[in-house]
Amino acid sequence: MTTKHTIPSDEDLTAFIDGELTPEEAARIEAIVNEDESTAQRLEFLARASLPFEQAFAPLLSEAPREKLEAMLAAIPVKQSAKFGPVFTTRRRFLGALAASLVAGITIDRAVIGVGARFSAKDENSEWRGVVADYISLYSAETLAGPVPGREDQAAQLAGLDEKLGLSLSPEAVSLPGIDFKRALLLQYDGKPLAQIAYLDPETGPMALCIVRSDAGPKAPDLESRKGMNVAYWSNATHAFMLIGHAAADRMTAIAKGVRGRVAV
Incomplete structure (x- = not known):
């Protein structure tokens, strides 16, 4: 060559x-x-x-x-x-x-880059998971250090996601067993709002539940690996969901199953 x-x-x-x-x-x-x-x-x-x-x-x-x-x-x-x-x-x-x-102790392996408007995605649901995995891979335990927000603060942060994504989320709906809720952010992917709920697992470190609007239709739960993390993902008629973290595949699948049954859209 x-x-x-x-x-x-x-x-x-x-x-x-x-x-x-x-x-x-x-x-x-x-x-x-x-x-x-x-x-x-x-x-x-x-x-x-x-x-x-x-x-x-x-x-x-x-x-x-x-x-x-x-x-x-x-x-x-x-x-x-x-x-x-x-x-x-x-x-x-x-x-x-x-x-x-x-x-501050965060390992970052590449800088942020701008959007090239002349390029379009071939597989939207797979593409957004790849972008989110790149993003979450930047997190360390120190990124999410600090006290756990109280229920009222959690509810207020989640309410900020509802209007943009057409969701109805409560602290109880997105709680993960034995894992601390840290913050809820409204981000953006390809011009569309993207909800990120970040957690800190005392055993394996950062974890996140991410949601984006999608018209690709319902998809049964599945599991994949990205950036050294396990990703449990699924979708309904209006949204695509992913739970990403460093926990073992079977544990991620079980956690995702629990939150999937509680999240109301």
């Missing part, structure tokens, strides 16, 4: 999405994308990974040593792109979030 046809790395593909490559490199990657289906699929996946990582880590960022981080970031040269300058600026601002997260 010649250098010309070497499969580009995720870093190369991300730079291509952001318009940071030279015209020659951009043309080379575009040619590979047009010829190689696996590269095209990976580029599509990276282009659609639009979950707001910075929002999820905001509590930790507020405690980070900002002066030191800002001094480090100031030394990074800003390369402006005529086509995607604002995207790169956003990425550089988010480097602060990544650095702060690293100082």
Whole structure:
């Protein structure tokens, strides 16, 4: 295989999405994308990974040593792109979030990337689970450290999800046996609201129940593995659900079965 046809790395593909490559490199990657289906699929996946990582880590960022981080970031040269300058600026601002997260003890293996509007998903329900798995893989026990919110706080957080997703969730409905509720967030995937309810399992660490609107129709419960975690997933006529965590497959299946019977839509 010649250098010309070497499969580009995720870093190369991300730079291509952001318009940071030279015209020659951009043309080379575009040619590979047009010829190689696996590269095209990976580029599509990276282009659609639009979950707001910075929002999820905001509590930790507020405690980070900002002066030191800002001094480090100031030394990074800003390369402006005529086509995607604002995207790169956003990425550089988010480097602060990544650095702060690293100082807080979170392992992060890649930076957030923007949405490429010209790419579309081939399998929506599988695609969103992959994006969420990438996102949850950033979590550590420290990410979710702190006291468990009281029932009123839990109910208030869940109520914020109901209006956007057409859900009717209560703390009792989403409670997981022996696992602490930590927070409920309204995120976004491919322009659609996505509910994430995060938990901390004392035995295996972070766990999350995620829900997104879907018109793909009902699907019986199933199990898969993503990013070293087990994912129990199912859907009804209006929503797709996934429970993701590091617990063993049989335990994840049992937990998912319990919450599936309680979640009302």
